[in-house]
Amino acid sequence: MKKVIALLLSALMLTSVFSGCGNKEKTEDEAKTDGKEKVELFQIKREAVDTFNKMIEDFQEENPEITIEQNNVPDGDKVLPTRMASDDTPAIFTQWPNTAEFRAQVKDGYVLDLSNESFIKNISENVIKDSAIDGKTYALPISLNTMGVFYNVKMFNDLGIKVPTTYGELIDACKKIKAAGKTPIVFADKDAWTCGQTMELFYGNFMKDADATFKDAMDGKKHLNDDAELKKVAKKILELHQYSKEDPLGTSYDDATRAFANEQSAMFIQGIWDIPSIKKANPNLEFAMFPMPADKAEDTKVIVGVDLALAVSSNTKSKDSALKFLNYMADPKNAQKYADLDGSISAVKGVKCQTKESKALVDMLNQNKTFPYSEGNWVLGITPDHQKVAQNLIAQNSVDGFLKDMDSVFFGKAKK
Amino acid sequence: MMEIKKGINSKYVYFLFTLPALILYSVFYVWPVFTGLYYSFTDWNGLSKKYNIIGFKNYINILKDDRFRNSISLTFFYTILLVVFVMAIALALALLLNSKIKHRNLYRAIYFFPAILSLVTVGLIWNQIFYSVIPSIGKSLNISWLSHNILGNAKTAIFGVLIVNVWQGIAIPMVIILAGLQSVPTDLYEAALLDGASAWDKFKNITFPHIVPVLNVALVITMKAGFTVFDYIQAMTGGGPGYATESIGILIYKHGMTEMKFGYGAAESFILFLIIALISFIQMKYLDKKGA
Numbered sequence: 001m002k003k004v005i006a007l008l009l010s011a012l013m014l015t016s017v018f019s020g021c022g023n024k025e026k027t028e029d030e031a032k033t034d035g036k037e038k039v040e041l042f043q044i045k046r047e048a049v050d051t052f053n054k055m056i057e058d059f060q061e062e063n064p065e066i067t068i069e070q071n072n073v074p075d076g077d078k079v080l081p082t083r084m085a086s087d088d089t090p091a092i093f094t095q096w097p098n099t100a101e102f103r104a105q106v107k108d109g110y111v112l113d114l115s116n117e118s119f120i121k122n123i124s125e126n127v128i129k130d131s132a133i134d135g136k137t138y139a140l141p142i143s144l145n146t147m148g149v150f151y152n153v154k155m156f157n158d159l160g161i162k163v164p165t166t167y168g169e170l171i172d173a174c175k176k177i178k179a180a181g182k183t184p185i186v187f188a189d190k191d192a193w194t195c196g197q198t199m200e201l202f203y204g205n206f207m208k209d210a211d212a213t214f215k216d217a218m219d220g221k222k223h224l225n226d227d228a229e230l231k232k233v234a235k236k237i238l239e240l241h242q243y244s245k246e247d248p249l250g251t252s253y254d255d256a257t258r259a260f261a262n263e264q265s266a267m268f269i270q271g272i273w274d275i276p277s278i279k280k281a282n283p284n285l286e287f288a289m290f291p292m293p294a295d296k297a298e299d300t301k302v303i304v305g306v307d308l309a310l311a312v313s314s315n316t317k318s319k320d321s322a323l324k325f326l327n328y329m330a331d332p333k334n335a336q337k338y339a340d341l342d343g344s345i346s347a348v349k350g351v352k353c354q355t356k357e358s359k360a361l362v363d364m365l366n367q368n369k370t371f372p373y374s375e376g377n378w379v380l381g382i383t384p385d386h387q388k389v390a391q392n393l394i395a396q397n398s399v400d401g402f403l404k405d406m407d408s409v410f411f412g413k414a415k416k
Numbered sequence: 417m418m419e420i421k422k423g424i425n426s427k428y429v430y431f432l433f434t435l436p437a438l439i440l441y442s443v444f445y446v447w448p449v450f451t452g453l454y455y456s457f458t459d460w461n462g463l464s465k466k467y468n469i470i471g472f473k474n475y476i477n478i479l480k481d482d483r484f485r486n487s488i489s490l491t492f493f494y495t496i497l498l499v500v501f502v503m504a505i506a507l508a509l510a511l512l513l514n515s516k517i518k519h520r521n522l523y524r525a526i527y528f529f530p531a532i533l534s535l536v537t538v539g540l541i542w543n544q545i546f547y548s549v550i551p552s553i554g555k556s557l558n559i560s561w562l563s564h565n566i567l568g569n570a571k572t573a574i575f576g577v578l579i580v581n582v583w584q585g586i587a588i589p590m591v592i593i594l595a596g597l598q599s600v601p602t603d604l605y606e607a608a609l610l611d612g613a614s615a616w617d618k619f620k621n622i623t624f625p626h627i628v629p630v631l632n633v634a635l636v637i638t639m640k641a642g643f644t645v646f647d648y649i650q651a652m653t654g655g656g657p658g659y660a661t662e663s664i665g666i667l668i669y670k671h672g673m674t675e676m677k678f679g680y681g682a683a684e685s686f687i688l689f690l691i692i693a694l695i696s697f698i699q700m701k702y703l704d705k706k707g708a
Contacts, residue, residue, distance in 0.1 A: 078674060081676075082462070084463060104676070108463060108464050108465055108466075189568075190567070190657070246563075247564050247568040249565075249567075250564065250565025250566075251547070251568070255547055384674045388659060392657070392658030395570040396570070396658060
């Protein structure tokens with residue numbers, strides 16, 4: 001008798017080990033039997049979760065036979081490649097299309113080619129052109145983002161400061177704010193990605209042709225050790241840090257957002273994606289944005305990139321339903337709703353951005369005074385290294401050290 | 417019962433009992449070791465279907481890599497400090513909590529409490545303590561080094577992580593040592609009392625020799641925690657500022673998962689494995705002698 005029990009117990013333990021693997025197929029079967037098709041949407045932007053939930057609700061009302069399941073996990077952009085590598089690519093996923101990571105995923109054949117889908121025509125041609133990979137479209141751009149300088153309108157008015165149009169005026173404004181006993185700028189340097197993006201914002205405004213510089217370095221043609229323009233950028237970053245709220249490297253993105261929202265600083269260099277969080281942290285704050293000014297007012301441009309794009313797995317069983325959802329999201333009427341909820345700039349033609357805080361940046365965008373994020377052209381693996389280098393510049397306070405680090409990150413990386 | 421003992425098949429039943437653990441261990445520990453070893457000889461980026469076998473190139477590059485060397489020395493430095501602080505504080509607390517004090521059980525519960533909190537929660541809470549609580553205390557007392565977020569300074573960030581790790585890490589060794597203390601025969605203390613031994617004499621000649629085995633266990637646990645430190649750093653500094661708190665665990669994760677150098681990361685973890693194996697070997701040899 002005991003023998004039998006022992007055997008049974010062992011068998012039970014064994015089956016419980018493998019039950020985890022079996023579960024999934026079951027749900028897929030179930031999904032088909034009750035007539036509804038479940039489609040996974042792997043969503044990597046945590047700020048957009050609520051917005052997507054609302055969009056999905058409306059979509060499902062129109063398409064009751066499809067259930068879209070949004071899945072947002074921490075560090076989604078790192079989970080996605082591991083799911084692809086283990087042959088478990090989500091049916092629909094959101095991606096940043098101008099990254100080396102996405103290009104690698106396309107190259108390895110994990111992503112469906114969307115070039116010939118009719119809904120692509122709804123998207124502005126420039127955006128499609130900029131996010132194309134080998135001339136083809138693999139991701140449906142939904143929204144665009146840009147970065148600039150958030151400022152506290154009331155604080156500026158009280159101190160009689162005009163919105164800076166040149167870098168010199170920005171420094172003057174910093175001096176005035178500091179003299180008034182207030183903190184000019186808050187930096188979120190504890191999160192290395194903000195350091196990297198601020199850097200990229202500066203490359204476009206203070207370098208003549210940043211892309212050519214990086215390309216030459218990656219091709220192994222030119223070292224960055226004593227690049228005069230990069231040196232200038234590094235010096236400006238450090239100069240602005242003299243007006244920073246104390247402990248920039250101890251301040252995270254969330255801490256900085258709260259600090260700016262609670263009027264602990266007059267300015268905050270960040271992307272428009274932070275607008276909803278600032279409003280949430282202090283609904284009464286009167287704030288707006290201005291473009292990061294270049295040395296001369298006429299040289300000022302704004303950085304622009306695709307914020308969020310939808311892509312479809314190349315080997316999903318639910319291809320038709322997935323495309324239906326993409327078609328729904330690219331419809332101008334729905335895109336307007338998404339833009340209003342998200343506060344972002346839409347990539348869909350004819351959709352207006354009704355967020356007043358980012359108006360100055362959107363105006364520049366409409367005049368085509370833009371430049372793309374440099375990282376779009378970087379080789380796989382450089383972007384995270386670059387973020388560390390940017391953070392290290394502030395930690396070590398050394399321009400020469402920064403140039404040396406930059407060279408070791410970029411030089412010769414495209415050859416291999 | 418008798419029937420099983422006499423039966424021919426009893427061996428198989430016992431074997432079957434070990435089978436679940438054996439399979440689990442093989443699937444989740446042994447097998448990944450071999451696949452990891454295999455990938456460490458490739459240039460796989462963690463995503464591609466195609467990759468090349470490149471022999472020992474990863475290993476050669478790692479030995480030339482400053483970042484890897486820095487993280488090795490940081491990890492050793494961190495482990496030594498962690499072991500010293502955790503062992504000293506855990507031993508002191510265990511001795512205190514073993515003596516006859518009021519509300520002894522309450523204190524035991526309080527000092528054990530950090531161990532039951534989730535690591536990430538602890539990291540987030542301490543992040544806020546370092547960001548806003550400690551600097552404001554420092555400012556009001558006019559102590560300059562306390563007025564800044566110590567996680568935000570490349571020189572001090574590692575100590576911030578260490579404080580939290582010690583705070584949470586002493587609980588388990590403390591309990592182990594406490595259990596060891598309770599197994600020390602009380603008649604020895606009575607005899608020592610009659611001989612007029614001082615408190616230090618009693619500790620040195622009775623308590624300490626009796627708890628050496630549990631101290632060894634606590635030491636091994638703490639050392640392992642130090643060498644593989646990852647979660648505290650990930651939750652509190654992410655390896656920053658700059659490269660200031662990049663332990664080997666963090667570096668392997670960064671290379672493998674974010675910088676898309678999976679083969680390189682696998683090779684690094686293999687080197688870490690060799691280092692830990694060597695240290696464990698020395699430790700076991702030495703402790704064996706002591707134990708006998």
